[in-house]
Structures are given as C-alpha cells and as structure tokens.
C-alpha cells in the first residue's frame with residue numbers, strides 16, 4: 014500500500030477477476046509477466062482501450078505505454094484498423110487456403126523493405142523465430158545456434174537457454190522441460206563481447222548455423238549495441254559460413270519501416286517479425302533472400318506450416334496498420350516526440366541528481382535506476398528493481414500504465430499527444446521524487 018504520494022487506485026473488480034482466473038490458468042494468466050509478480054498489487058484486468066488510453070475493470074483510466082507489448086504503434090482501437098478488420102470479417106474468419114489479402118500485405122511489406130525478397134506469415138513471434146532457426150539449420154546443414162545473454166526470442170525450446178559458467182560454454186536451460194541436449198546445441202555469450210564470439214567460432218568450427226540477435230535487445234532492459242559490434246557479427250558470420258538472424262519482433266516496423274537492420278545499415282540473412290505487423294492480431298513473419306527462402310516447404314526441405322497462417326482477419330489488421338506507417342513523416346514525428354519526452358525526463362533527473370537514466374531508440378524507451386551505461390545483461394543491477402516497484406505503483410496511482418517489470422521497455426505510440434506526454438512527465442517527476450525521498 015502506498016504510504017506516500019497519492020492513494021492507491023481501487024482494484025476490487027480486478028482482484029475479484031484475478032481470484033477467478035487463478036482457478037483457470039497457472040498464475041491466473043495466459044502469459045507470465047501479466048501476473049504482476051515483480052510489482053505491487055494484483056494484476057489489472059483491462060476492459061477497453063482507445064488511443065493511448067486503457068481502462069481497467071474498476072474504471073481506472075491510464076495513459077498506456079505498454080501498448081500490448083509493442084504491437085500498438087498507432088494506439089488502441091485505431092479507426093482504420095477497426096474498419097478494415099470489420100470489412101474483412103464479413104467474408105468469413107479463416108479458410109486455410111490462399112487469399113488475396115496475404116498478397117496485399119506481402120506486397121506492402123516487400124515494396125518498402127530492401128532486406129528481404131520472400132516471406133512466410135506465421136501466427137506469433139515465437140513461431141517466426143522457431144522457423145527461422147530451422148531454416149538456418151536446414152540451409153547451412155549445421156546444428157548450433159549462438160545467442161546472447163539478455164536477448165529474448167520467444168519461448169522456443171532451444172532458445173530458452175542461459176549462459177553456463179565460463180566465457181564460451183554450452184548453455185543451460187532456463188526453463189524446465191527443455192532437454193539438455195537442446196541446450197547443448199545453443200551457445201550463449203554476453204552481448205558486446207567480440208572475443209567471446211571469436212572464441213565460439215574457434216571452439217565450434219563449421220558447426221554454428223547462425224548467430225541470432227535482437228535487432229536492438231529490448232527484452233531485458235534496452236541494451237543498445239554499437240554499430241561496430243553488429244557489423245562485426247555480420248562480418249564474422251560471412252567469413253565462417255554462418256547466417257546472421259535479426260530478431261526484429263520488437264524493432265521491426267518500430268524503429269522505422271525497415272527496423273533495426275536499416276538503422277544499422279546492415280543486411281542480415283534472415284529476419285523475424287511480429288507484433289506491429291499484425292496491428293494487434295496474432296501475426297508473425299520471417300523473411301530472407303529468395304534463395305534462402307527457397308529452402309522452405311513446399312519449395313524446399315525445411316518443413317513449416319500453420320492452420321491459421323496468413324489468417325485473413327489478421328492480414329487485414331496488418332494491412333491497415335502498415336499503410337498508416339508508410340505515410341510520409343510517420344516515423345520522424347513519432348521518434349522526435351519520443352526523443353523530446355525522454356530528454357526532458359533526463360534533464361529533470363540530472364538537475365535532481367537522481368540515479369536514473371532513460372535509454373531510448375526510436376519510440377522505445379527503458380527507465381533504469383542507474384547512473385551507468387548499460388550494454389549487457391550483466392550491467393543491470395537486480396537490486397535496482399526494488400526502486401522500480403515503487404515507481405510503478407506511484408505511476409499507476411497517477412494514471413500511467415507501464416509494463417509490470419523493470420526489465421521491460423515502454424513504447425510511445427502515434428496516439429500519445431503533447432497533452433498526455435506532459436501529464437506523463439509530471440507523473441514521472443512526482444513519482445521519482447517519492448522513489449528518491
């Protein structure tokens with residue numbers, strides 16, 4: 014219970030719903046972070062959203078910076094998306110056969126993306142990554158995957174692996190139920206560490222199918238990598254006959270239409286997407302050159318399929334959302350707005366000498382209770398998350414909704430306007446004053 018600042022928001026209805034949901038779902042939720050384990054109080058059950066606002070079951074209104082964990086770059090309930098989805102829904106929900114809508118979305122994407130020539134739609138980011146890994150293995154005829162500590166790629170078995178002891182070792186599973194033999198195919202090393210990458214290629218010559226990295230690692234804080242490091246990954250994979258996979262499930266269509274790859278000016282071999290591409294409905298995608306994609310079934314020997322892949326209603330939402338993103342100046346406005354927001358928070362915390370930093374890129378931001386530059390998972394001080402807990406509660410009490418974990422990034426959407434960003438800043442300033450009291 015807040016003993017400072019504003020009174021806690023009412024949560025009776027959410028708490029009641031949570032009691033019920035605990036009977037139905039492990040932890041009362043259908044995805045773990047939603048259970049509010051890392052912050053105060055019971056999870057808020059959301060009833061509706063509009064623009065940059067959400068309302069919970071108790072009628073509390075929040076300015077939302079979670080945006081369904083990234084997909085809602087235009088905000089909630091966007092009229093153009095609703096209109097297109099409603100129109101397409103009138104024709105039926107799913108056919109399991111090709112539709113013109115898949116062509117339409119593919120054309121929209123490929124016309125404005127110079128990194129990929131052919132794509133495959135799937136239904137989630139996890140599925141996109143899982144398929145990309147299989148494709149990389151099938152294409153290179155190698156088994157090992159190199160990933161980085163602090164990058165999340167969905168709940169793919171072979172990527173639920175954390176670093177073992179030692180600079181370059183086989184990973185250890187980070188979830189029960191993942192066979193050790195799977196983890197043995199995954200090498201996990203720190204971000205921003207060239208020596209570890211070189212060492213991995215030395216220890217496992219001709220065995221590494223691919224290096225996978227998030228376009229910008231944004232699932233364990235925001236761990237922005239230098240261009241030189243990313244370029245190094247491009248160069249070494251090329252030299253060693255491995256592929257470079259950019260997981261752009263968060264950064265794709267977020268940093269710009271062509272995501273982090275374009276931002277760095279680097280062309281990975283395979284790219285994975287999700288979130289924004291579905292406009293809030295379940296869509297994922299992976300893509301590569303026509304040559305690499307020719308290995309995917311039915312053209313090639315790498316099997317991959319899906320009952321609801323390319324679902325027409327989901328395609329409709331994607332078409333409507335991506336059409337808006339292609340409007341001239343869209344990303345410039347969104348990114349400038351975010352930068353101004355972030356800079357004024359930083360001016361405030363610098364003036365007050367608070368140990369607090371905002372890391373940001375494009376319209377992604379991460380609040381960290383630190384005064385250090387953070388580039389790797391190891392750089393994050395876990396004890397600082399206690400401060401985040403208080404911050405999160407104080408922000409909720411002031412009508413601001415952030416994802417319920419200090420390791421999660423926030424997103425500014427096109428629907429956040431000046432008034433809401435000003436209100437958010439004031440709430441942040443007041444909340445930080447309480448955290449650092």
Ligand code: PLP
Pocket residue numbers: 082137138139140142165166167168227232260261262263287288
């Ligand atoms: N890859 C990245 C970079 C992600 O951030 C996520 C989800 O947050 C995934 C993959 C998995 O996507 P999904 O949750 O849609 O399965």
